[in-house]
Amino acid sequence: MKVFDAEAVHEALPWSYLIDALSHAHRGSMPLSDVVVQNDPNKTANQFITLPGWVAGGPIAVKMVGVFPGNEKLTPPQPNVQGLVALFDGSTGAPMLVADGAAMTARKTAGDSALAASLLARDDAEVLLVVGAGALAPHFARAHMAARPSLKRVLIWNRTLPKAENVAADLRAGGVNAEAVNDIDAAVAAADVITCVTMSDRTLVKGALLKPGTHLDLVGAYATSLRETDEEALKRARIFVDTRHGMENTGDLGPALRSGLITPDAIAGDHFDLAQGRARGRESGDEITIFKNVGGAHLDVFTAIALNNAA
Template structure:
C-alpha cells in the first residue's frame, strides 16, 4: 500500500485524464452507496471535521477524512483550509490499497467535476471564462477549464479583495490563455461565456440579469443551506443541472429557491449520471443559460482515487 503526498497527487492527476476518468465512471455505473458524518468544532466556530464514505459493490471502498478550517489561511505560516487523507480499499476483501493527501485530491476532484459539467453543458465555442473567487481552488478551476474548453481565449478573475485576484492572475501565465484581474464584477459577468464561482459567500454574487444568452454558470462554493453564490434571477433564467442529486437539497443554490417556491426538485433536469450515459442531451440551444451545481460527494472521491491508483501503477511500470 502506497502513500501519495500532495506533489504526487498533483503530478499524477492531470486534468485531461481525470475529467475523462470521471466521465467514464459516471457513464459506466450508478451511484454507489455513500455515507457522511460532519462534526462541528466542540469549541464552537466554523471549523468542521468531515468523514465521507463510498462503497461500490465488488469494486472499491473509499473513505475521506478531512478537516475544514476556514481561518487556516490567517495563520503564520498559512495552512490550507482543507487538510486530511483519502484511503481506498478493495471492495471485495476490504484490503487497503492506497492512502493519499486529501486536500490535493479534493481540489483536483472538485475542479474536474465542474470541468466535466462544463464539457457537457457549456457552448463549445465559449471564449471567456470568469472565475469568481481567488482562493486555493481557483487556479485549479482555470487549469481544468482550459483542458476541456480549448476555445477559451480570455480568463477573468474577480475577488472581493482585488489584490488577491491580481496576484492569482500573475501566477497563471503557464495556462497559455490571457488572464486578467477585473475589479468590476458587473462588467466581468456581462463579458463571460462561462462563470465559475469558488467562494464562501452567504449572499448572491452572480446576478442573473447580467448574464448573456448562452452563458454557463458553475456554482461550487455554496455547500450549506445558508450559503448562496447566484441570485434568484439566475435560477429563473437557467436550465438547472447538478453533479449528483444525492444531497443537492442541502445546498443554498437549491434549498433556497425550493423554499421560496421558485423551483421544485423536478426542476433539476439531469445529473452527471444522466448526462454521461446519454439519458439527457444537456444543452439543447446556443442561447440556453445552464446552471450547474457542483455538490460533490464521496463517490467522486472514490472515482478520483481509483484513477489515481491506476496512474500510480502505470507510472511505476514505465
Template sequence: MRVYDAKAVHAALPWDYLIGALRVAHLAPMPISDVVLQSDPAGGQGQFVTLPGWAAGGPVVVKMVGVFPQNATLDPPQPAVQGLVALFDGATGAPLLVADGAAMTARKTAGDSALGASLLAREDVEDLLIVGAGALAPHFAAAHLAARPSLRRVMIWNRTQARAQAVAADLRAQGMNAIVAKDLDVAVTQADVISCVTMSDRALVKGALLRPGAHLDLVGAYLPTLREADDEALSRGVIFVDSRQNMQGSGDLSQAVASGAITWDAVQADLFGLIRDGQRGRASADQITVFKNNGGAHLDLYTAAALAQSDRA
C-alpha cells in the same frame, strides 16, 4: 500500499485524464456513500467531514477532511480544506493507497465542474470568469481550460483584489491569459463560463446580467446558509447537478426553492443522467446552463480509483 503527497497527486491526475476517468465512472451505478459532519465543539468555524463510499464490485474510499475557513488568515496561510483520502480493496478490505486530502479535493472538485462544462458549455466559449481567489481557483481555471480549449481569457474576481492579483499572476506564470476583474457585475456580462468557488453567504452573481448562452458553475454553497447566485440566475438557467443525491444541501438550490423561484423539478438531469442515460443537456446556443457542483463521496471514490489506475497506465 502507496502514499501520494500533494505533488504526486497533481502529477498523476492531469486534467484530460481525470475528466475522462470521471466520465467513464458515471456509466456505472451510483456507489453507496455517506457523510458524517462534525462542527468544532469549542464553537469555532472549523468542521470535520468523513465521507465513506463503496462501489458495487469495486473499491472503498474514505475521505477524512477538515474545513477551516480561517486558515487563509494564518501566517503562513494554509489550505481551508485538508486531510487524507484512503482507498481500500472492496473484496478484501486491504488498503491500496493514501493520498493528500487537499490535493485530492482540489482535483476531484475541479474535475467535477470541468466534466459538467464539457457536457453543458458551448464549444466556442472564450471568456472564463472565476469568482473567488482561494486555493481552488487556479485548479478550476486549468480544469475548465482543459474541458473547453476554446477559452482564451481568464478573469479573476475576489472581494480582496490583492488575492485576485496573486491568482492571476500565478495563472500567467503557467501560460494563461489571466486578468483581474475589478467589477464583478461587468465581468459577469462578459463571461461565457462563470465558475463560483467561494464561501459566500450572499448571492454574488446576478442572473439578470448573464449573457445568452452562458454556463454558470456553482461550487461553494455546500451548506443551506451559503449562496453564490441569486434567484434570477436559477430561474433563467436550465439547471443540472452532479448528483441528485446531494442537491438538497445546496444553498443556491434550496434557497431558490424556498423562495418559490424554482421547484426541485427544475433540475433537469445529473451527471449519471447525462452520461449513462442519454438525457438531454444544452438545447441551444442561447440557452443558459447552470451546473451545481455538490460533491460527494462517490466523486472521491472515482478520483481515488483514477489515481490508483494512473500507475498502471
C-alpha cells in the same frame, strides 16, 4: 500500499485524464456513500468530516478531511480544506493507497465542474470568469480550460483585489492569458463561462447580467446560508447537478427548492443522467446553463480509483 503527496496527486491526475475518468465512472451505478460531520467542541466554525464510499463489486474509499475556514489567514497560509483519502480493496479490505486530501479535494471538485463544462458550456466559449481567489481558484481555471480548450482569456474577481491579482499572476506564469478585474458586473456580462468558488453569503453573480449562452458553475455555496447567484439566474437557466442527493441542503438551490421558486423537476439532469443518455446537455447556443456542484463521497471514490489506475 501506494502513498501520494500533494505533488504526486496533481501529477498523476492531469485534467483531461480526470475528466474522462469521471465521465466513465458515471456510466455505472452510484456507489454506496455516507457522510459524518463533527463540529468543533470549542464552538468554532471548524468541522471534521468523514466520507466513506463503496462501489458495488469494487473498492472502498474514505476521505477524512478538516474544514477550517480560518486557515488561509494563518502565517503561512494553509488550505481551508485538508486531510487524507484512503482506498481499500473491496473484496479483502486491504489498503491500496493513501493520498493527500487537499490535493484530492482540489482535483475532485474542479474535475467535477470541468466535466459539467465539457457537456454544458458552448464549444466556442472564449472568456472564463473565476469568482473567488482562494486555494481552489487556479485549479478551477485550469480544469475549465482543459474541458473547453476554446477558452482564451481568464478573468479573476475577488472582493480583495490583491488576492485576485496573485491568482492571475500564478496563471500567467503558466502561460494563461489571465487578469484580475475590479468590476464583477462587467465581468459577468462579458463571460461565456463563470465558475464561482467562494464562501459568499450574498449574491455575487446577477442573473439579469448573464448573456445568452453562458454556462454558470456554482461551487462554493455548500450550505443553505451561503449564496453565489440570485433567483433570476435560476429562473433563466436550465439547471444541472452532479447528484440530486443532498442538493436541497446547498446554497442557491436549497432555498429555491424550499420556497417553491423551482421544483425538483426543474433539475434537467445529473452526471449519471448525462453520462448514460437519460438527459440532454446544452440544447442551443443561446441557452443559459447552471451546474450546481453538490459533491459527495462517490466523487472521492471515483477520483481515488482514477488515481490508482493512473499510477
